[in-house]
Amino acid sequence: VRPPPPEPTQNMDIPVKITEEEVIRAVRSMGLSKSPGPSGLGPAHWRILIQVQGVPEILAQAFNEILGSAQKREYRDLYAFRFALIPKDGVAGKHRPVAIGETITMAFHKILLSRLKAQVTGYLEHEQIAFRRNAHAVGVRMAFNSMQKEGTQAVALDMQNAFNSIPKEEILHGLDEAHVPLVLRNYTEARSAPRLGPLRRPAEHDAYCLGQNALLRQLKLIAYADDVLIFHENISVDAADIIREASDLARRFGLTVNVDKCKDRK
Numbered sequence: 001v002r003p004p005p006p007e008p009t010q011n012m013d014i015p016v017k018i019t020e021e022e023v024i025r026a027v028r029s030m031g032l033s034k035s036p037g038p039s040g041l042g043p044a045h046w047r048i049l050i051q052v053q054g055v056p057e058i059l060a061q062a063f064n065e066i067l068g069s070a071q072k073r074e075y076r077d078l079y080a081f082r083f084a085l086i087p088k089d090g091v092a093g094k095h096r097p098v099a100i101g102e103t104i105t106m107a108f109h110k111i112l113l114s115r116l117k118a119q120v121t122g123y124l125e126h127e128q129i130a131f132r133r134n135a136h137a138v139g140v141r142m143a144f145n146s147m148q149k150e151g152t153q154a155v156a157l158d159m160q161n162a163f164n165s166i167p168k169e170e171i172l173h174g175l176d177e178a179h180v181p182l183v184l185r186n187y188t189e190a191r192s193a194p195r196l197g198p199l200r201r202p203a204e205h206d207a208y209c210l211g212q213n214a215l216l217r218q219l220k221l222i223a224y225a226d227d228v229l230i231f232h233e234n235i236s237v238d239a240a241d242i243i244r245e246a247s248d249l250a251r252r253f254g255l256t257v258n259v260d261k262c263k264d265r266k
Helices: 020-028 043-049 055-068 073-079 103-127 135-147 168-177 182-190 202-216 239-252
Strands: 082-087 095-100 153-158 221-224 227-232
Touching (some): 020 055, 055 073, 073 103, 103 168
Antiparallel strands (some): 153 227
């Protein structure tokens, strides 16, 4: 049974307010080839607009107001994404999910996701080797050392639709364990559907890793995000039984192991 996470209200450290400089950097970092949102104002327009005196200041003030009230519906709607399904060419009945949002809100997300990443990376470095420096080399060494023990076998797990399936509750649990400030936790909770939906950005990849962390603690393994390698120190136990037990455990955390794709690495 996992220990209860700290209450979110204990994590009330408020980060420094969003600054004009952060707004300018975020706008300039947006690719010019990105399509504009519903307003028609794309990255090229905003790169010009932020050169106008007072505009960065107004945007910073607006972003701070939204951040401070992230869970209020009228504020949440200002930066929410609208999901649309676009038919795939030549594939009947298949669609590609697309998230549509205003270009300037992407600057808001960039700033906050950067802060969120800074908050969780140090925590995840201690929990998962994928976040350590030279992670691949560290993983190879750990795997080699584990396999030197007599009777040890390795089983690779495949998480089904991993990044799109982690329950929001598990991500929030991970944020609380990482002592993420409440204002960033509220933002993450407010912009999340029951499940996060299509995940692409590095910080959202980190959110998945936070969410699965409670599961990983209960397995002896090496993990690179959704690539999980279990080490079991009893060669007499069948790999299928190890996979079945891991699958049952994963279901408790809202995850599904794709049993057909799991591999015995003896």
